[in-house]
Amino acid sequence: MRKMIMGTMAATLALGMFAGVLSAAPLKYDVTQRALEIVVDGKKVPFTDARPIMDSSSRTLVPLRVVSENLGAKVKWDGKNKQAEIKKGTVTIKMKVNDSTAYINGEPKTFDSQMVMMGERTMVPLRFVSEALGTEVEFDKGAYFVYVKTPAFNESAVKLDEYGREIRTTNLPKNYKDFPYILKDVANEMYEVPFYIDEWSKERFASPAELSKSPHIIRVNVDGWKKKIEEYYGLVLNADYTSIDYDWAKNVRSYKNMLGGVESITSYVDWVRKNKIKVEGSLVAEPSIVYDDGTDYRMRTKFKFRIVSFDKYQNILYDSSFHLEKNANGPLPVYKKNVWYEGYADIALSSNNNGARYTPNLMLDNPSLFLKNAFIKPNKN
The missing domain is CATH 3.30.457.10 (Copper amine oxidase-like, N-terminal domain)
Incomplete structure (x- = not known):
């Protein structure tokens, strides 16, 4: 769109x-x-x-x-x-x-x-x-x-990551060794969400700390993956029956590594219009938390959304797992109108082309905010 x-x-x-x-x-x-x-x-x-x-x-x-x-x-x-x-x-x-x-x-x-x-x-x-x-x-x-x-900021007095964010060395999460570093402005809760590990390929699992040592985990690649994830969810978390069209569906399709065309997504567009669905939200991918689940790379994200309107509580988000009642982290909410929800999800990245993981060209693989190890709760603020 x-x-x-x-x-x-x-x-x-x-x-x-x-x-x-x-x-x-x-x-x-x-x-x-x-x-x-x-x-x-x-x-x-x-x-x-x-x-x-x-x-x-x-x-x-x-x-x-x-x-x-x-x-x-x-x-x-x-x-x-x-x-x-x-x-x-x-x-x-x-x-x-x-x-x-x-x-x-x-x-x-x-x-x-x-x-x-x-x-x-x-x-x-x-x-x-x-x-x-x-x-x-x-x-x-x-x-x-x-x-x-600001003029008062002394960069030499603090340690910054390559994205210019301050690194902390105190009040660390329990699993801090799994990460290349811990950011001052990221809560321990985000770090302590368990990783998803593919049970069929768990011997190939690599934590963010381990994967960060690979020569291809560099900014040009990670920024490319981050961009696709955030742009995809900019669309998905802002579906609006008053403005959505089939261009929205084409754009969503362009970020996914999936079989088939755009038909399943255009049917969602039709449903949004018919069911008067309006969703508002945002998602930010954390570039320092990229790991190998044994099959795919995954990047941890923090998201928030609220459902503004719908007629029927059905398929509100473009996510096949929206109605999931529980996942590996426990029960999931029944989502109410005009309540903000927030959480973390590890978005899988893959490609059908050999060597794509060494480039920015990985695509989103069956992205979901509710599957596997995703964590979600009502926002108390």
Whole structure:
């Protein structure tokens, strides 16, 4: 599908300390886009609700709270004038919703994006605000990370992985030896999910620590696998009966190593329309957790989704195991409308071409968020 949608975002700003205003500005962005990650001074920013997006002009927009919580700025909201005041040190930025002119210490500055309302969140252009506050911003297209570095950050004082994220050596998971390193911003829960091991090929199993020593476990390959997984689930976790079409099915098919054509996927598209299914969600693949289950490579992912609407509780997600009642990790939920669920799944990668595992060309093999060792629970936040 990869459709650009035009939404009229009119909502009350709900950032805890702020009163709300209404906005009716169009925001063009792709709802099925790959999940974008923000890394500030070596730490990945957690997003419990609204995620950063990239608009149709390739500008990154983030929730306003990211500025206050992660860049150390103070933020005030002026509901009458629909204006945010962002202050840090001697720098004061004033921005209005849907206005491409901001004021930095009273001086007008035109920029190529806008502060907008999206649902119940105010979204601000990350690069403009960050650079105005004296921080550096860099986009890593391969990993799909945006790096923000503040002047106070001393890289030599911490150990970073090749993706610029801080490594920790304390409060380690019980199975820490199975991994090449442990990230400070990744919970032990994610590491301690048991690996899936193919019982028929278990002698060939290789943990992430073991596999990371292989010469072909390099960024160009891992980033390629990560990209396919995240783009696939950008589609699957954002099925919407009001906009889904057969191009969606063709795109989903393009990521899978499967027999047959697109017919089984187009039948799901028809079902989404008929059953008025709408799902929202995102998935992020962790490039440092890649292992060999004995048959396929697998990359660990963290996902969240909610089911917004349906008429009949049947085949809500494009996943043949959606109705599974339990897996190797125990019972699975019955999914309720408008409840966020989160979890971890190890997505298998394979190819029918010899040598593909030494390249970025592996495809998703029977991907599922519910099978094998997948772990899922309601989000308590």
